[in-house]
Amino acid sequence: MPRRVVITGVSAITPIGNTRSEIIRHLTEGRSGVMPMRDDELLVEHIHCKVFGTVAEPPVFEFARRDRKTMGPVSYYACQVAKDVLAESGLSDEFIRSGRLGVAFGSTHGSPTVQRDIYRTFFSDEATKLNNVGAVDYLKSMVHTTAVNITKMFGIRGRVISSSTACTTSSQSIGFGYEAVKYGLQDAMLCGGADEYDTTTVAVFDNLLACSTDFNDTPHLTPRPFDRRRDGLVVGEGAGAVLLEDLDMARKRGAPILGEVIGFSCYNNGGDLILPNRDGITLAIEAGLENAQIQAQDVDWISAHATATKMGDVIEAQAIGTVYGDRPWITGLKSYMGHTMGSCGAIETFIALIQMAEGFIAPTLNLEEVDPRCAMLKHATQLVEVPVETVSVQNFAFGGVNTCLFIKKFSD
Numbered sequence: 001m002p003r004r005v006v007i008t009g010v011s012a013i014t015p016i017g018n019t020r021s022e023i024i025r026h027l028t029e030g031r032s033g034v035m036p037m038r039d040d041e042l043l044v045e046h047i048h049c050k051v052f053g054t055v056a057e058p059p060v061f062e063f064a065r066r067d068r069k070t071m072g073p074v075s076y077y078a079c080q081v082a083k084d085v086l087a088e089s090g091l092s093d094e095f096i097r098s099g100r101l102g103v104a105f106g107s108t109h110g111s112p113t114v115q116r117d118i119y120r121t122f123f124s125d126e127a128t129k130l131n132n133v134g135a136v137d138y139l140k141s142m143v144h145t146t147a148v149n150i151t152k153m154f155g156i157r158g159r160v161i162s163s164s165t166a167c168t169t170s171s172q173s174i175g176f177g178y179e180a181v182k183y184g185l186q187d188a189m190l191c192g193g194a195d196e197y198d199t200t201t202v203a204v205f206d207n208l209l210a211c212s213t214d215f216n217d218t219p220h221l222t223p224r225p226f227d228r229r230r231d232g233l234v235v236g237e238g239a240g241a242v243l244l245e246d247l248d249m250a251r252k253r254g255a256p257i258l259g260e261v262i263g264f265s266c267y268n269n270g271g272d273l274i275l276p277n278r279d280g281i282t283l284a285i286e287a288g289l290e291n292a293q294i295q296a297q298d299v300d301w302i303s304a305h306a307t308a309t310k311m312g313d314v315i316e317a318q319a320i321g322t323v324y325g326d327r328p329w330i331t332g333l334k335s336y337m338g339h340t341m342g343s344c345g346a347i348e349t350f351i352a353l354i355q356m357a358e359g360f361i362a363p364t365l366n367l368e369e370v371d372p373r374c375a376m377l378k379h380a381t382q383l384v385e386v387p388v389e390t391v392s393v394q395n396f397a398f399g400g401v402n403t404c405l406f407i408k409k410f411s412d
Contacts, residue, residue: 177189
């Protein structure tokens with residue numbers, strides 16, 4: 001029989017704080033984490049977007065040298081949230097190393113910072129350039145560097161799943177982890193995603209004319225999901241992780257139960273690799289509801305993907321309206337921190353758990369005048385104090401990958 005899957009630990013590093021209290025303060029006070037982009041060698045004149053969702057105060061990484069040597073910046077983030085989650089969950093070292101715990105963790109493209117250093121060395125004129133590439137540089141930069149550094153640091157011997165599907169990376173990780181526990185393949189899964197600060201990601205979206213450029217002098221006013229004046233996404237950095245485990249096991253060991261994952265869907269558009277697709281998103285939503293065995297009217301709040309691109313928000317709004325009508329509250333959480341890429345699904349799951357526990361719904365920041373094409377939804381434009389029992393976290397990625405997570409406030 002399928003098992004119930006609960007969340008017993010959660011952590012995030014975000015542009016609006018790294019602790020529960022900091023994140024709540026930003027959400028309830030309407031404080032943005034978007035800042036001017038840092039100057040570096042890649043911030044060249046042809047990049048029009050000059051803002052970034054920046055982690056203002058990175059945590060102090062107290063890692064042993066044996067663990068640090070295979071880590072690039074993205075793995076530092078990943079291992080920190082993994083460390084926090086394992087501590088909160090209370091899992092014993094014996095269990096962590098038993099093979100009964102697995103890891104589902106990814107990033108958009110590994111560590112671009114390390115990759116750039118490798119390429120710079122290879123293409124330099126130095127005669128000894130090959131000697132300047134360290135033996136562990138690939139381990140720092142590879143796409144699955146987050147997942148394997150977590151397993152190395154904590155001695156985790158279970159299955160490893162390393163999603164790398166851009167915006168759906170960490171929501172896929174949570175979904176795949178949920179399935180692994182639900183069907184008895186693992187008793188627990190450490191799931192999430194991370195992406196580091198890097199201006200090459202900005203350059204990619206800027207070249208596609210998808211980045212915000214109208215608010216370079218006022219970073220806190222962008223992005224603007226669903227707003228008439230929205231002009232594109234803002235790239236961000238961060239990390240998020242959750243610990244999923246079998247309910248019976250969590251009960252037996254007296255673990256803190258923060259919420260229950262009740263459904264997951266992952267479907268592809270089967271066509272264009274860049275443009276969003278209303279039918280594809282609608283299919284993912286409907287399939288997720290079926291997997292969760294709930295009706296559309298049971299969902300109280302949706303964390304919309306809502307990147308603030310001109311057509312993406314409209315198509316998502318149409319899909320939500322088709323399935324849900326105007327029943328659930330809608331928030332675009334990227335309005336606070338930008339698009340944290342591979343970590344957004346896990347960070348938004350953390351915020352969903354906060355709202356369920358605290359009994360409020362954060363408004364979409366900068367939503368001053370709803371685009372008429374998105375007006376069919378029940379947008380949260382100010383802080384709403386209301387019980388939140390069942391939520392959906394929606395994420396959609398380049399390549400046409402669409403995911404929906406369904407999470408419920410835990411009750412026996």
